[in-house]
Amino acid sequence: MVQCEIIAIGTELLLGQIQDTNSSWLGENLALIGVDNYYQSKIGDNEERIVDALKLALSRSDAIICCGGLGPTQDDITREAIAKATDSKLILNEKVAEKIEYMFSSRGRHMTQNNLKQAMIPKGGIAIEDQPGTAPGILFPFKNKVIYAVPGVPYELKQIMRSTILPDLKKRSGSTTIIKSRTLRTWGHTESKLAELLEPKIEQLNESQNTTLAFLASGIEGLKLRITVKGETEEEIAQQLDNEEKHIRSIIGDVVFGVNSETIEQRILKNLQDKNLTLSAVEIATDGLASTRLGKVDSLGKYFKGCIIPKSQLSKHQLLQHTQKESDFSETKRLADAVRNFFDSDIGLAITYSEKEGVNYLAISSNNILIEEAMKLPGDGVRVSQFSVITALNLLRVQIENNLV
Structure with a gap:
């Protein structure tokens, strides 16, 4: 099994000026081709420290991926560090130099001479043919190991990885194993509750050696459960993922709102389409946040008809003229019913705030139901608003999917 180490280079990463999303993406994609990644590090723009990191990585890993530091400026020193760590020389690659000149x-545009620095390749190394930007990636075999260098620009990195480096690593590993993952997005249970419910399942999977289950808290995008399966064929893995998803859903109940990249608003839109229903909203506590998310997935307003944000007492009073529900109903319920009538939609959703109680409320109105729930949520004002939106939309999802609206 090949072990691959990741070194992210750039002082801006250490200062927190840029988030290191590249290393996370690389770790995930190495796992998908069956390559182990035990070490990831971030190093500033200091040649001595980069050389030390490379030497350490060469002592314990079969392959190294260096991200960043391939540009034309003085602080782009990844090439120099690779050459120094391996006692190699940098050689000008004429073909790459011509390609960079042509790009300008x-x-x-006029090309300054410092851009030719990007055409310098360690002797014995290869400039990767797929070059989306002015800085080419590098593939440098060293003894029985290999060092790769890729630009830090995410889209350039991903393109070079997909076209050249991941296939090369897969070939070097000699593995025929295929690894696939499926992510279930949930809302309604805490991470500790899910862990308790799934404890016997996790113990069973740990013994299987070919399937794992991991938790990832993702804030307003829900709590994710990632199922990862190893196998020899795509068909075998797909069947196993289907079986595990079905079993996990039976254990945790009706809390899964999406699969992989599916968001809660995309799921709501699909539910509305499937049932041929329309929705409108009134948002006081969340200032249109739910409506913004819904509007982005239904830009023509075919299923999500619109939103009202009545911040003043007068505007609330004007909206409440559109309901016949009397004052013995809560204001939140009456607002949900009023906005439904105002837009002539099948469903009305209201998200309000009780200043006296310090709690957000949600209500759903349709011809069949008029329900309300308090939302006691953690965090500051921004986070409470975000959590209120996903809580409200998730309750709406459950009502629609269970044919209650």
Whole structure:
């Protein structure tokens, strides 16, 4: 099994000026081709420290991926560090130099001479043919190991990884194993509650050696459960993922709102389409946050008809003229019913705030139901608003999917 180490280079990463999303993406994609990644590190723009990190990585890993430091400026020193760590020389690659010059001239721009620094490749190394930017990636075999260098720009990194480095690592590993993951997005149970419910399942999977289950708290995007399966064929893995998803859903109940990248608003839109229903909203506590998310997935307003944000007592009073529910109903319920009538939609959703109680409320109105729930949520004002939206939309999802609206 090949072990691959990741070194992210750039002082801006250490200062927190840029988030290191590249290392996370690399770790995930290495796992998907069956390559182990035990070490990840971040190093500033200091040649001596980068050389030390490379030497350490060469002592314990079969492959190294260096991210960043391939640009034309003085602090881009990844090439120099690789050459120094391996006692190699940097050689100008004429073909790459011509390609960089052409990139500038074809855009009507003058190329300064420092850009040719990007055409310097360690002797014995290869400039990766797929070059989306002016800095080429590098593939440098060293003894029985290999060092890769890729630009830090995420889209350039991903393109080079997909086209060249991941296939090369897969070939070097000699593995025929396929690894696939499926993510279930949930809302309604805490991480500790899910862990308690799934404890016997996790113990069973740990003994299986080919399937794992991991938790990832993702804030307003829900609590994610990632199922990862190893197998020899795509068909075998797909069947196993289907079986595990079905079993996990039976254990945790009706809290899964999406699979993989599916968001709560995308799920709501799909539910509305499937049932041929329309929705409108009134948002006092969340200032249109739910409506913004819904509007982005239904830009033409075919299923989500619109939103009202009545911040003043007068505007609330004007909206409440559209309901016949009397004052013995709560204001939140009456607002949900009023906005439904105002837009002539099948469902009305209201998210309000009780200043006296310090709690947000949600209500759902339709011809069949008029329900209300208090939302006691953690965090500051922004987080409470975000959590209120996903809580309200998730309750709406459950009502629609169970044919209650």
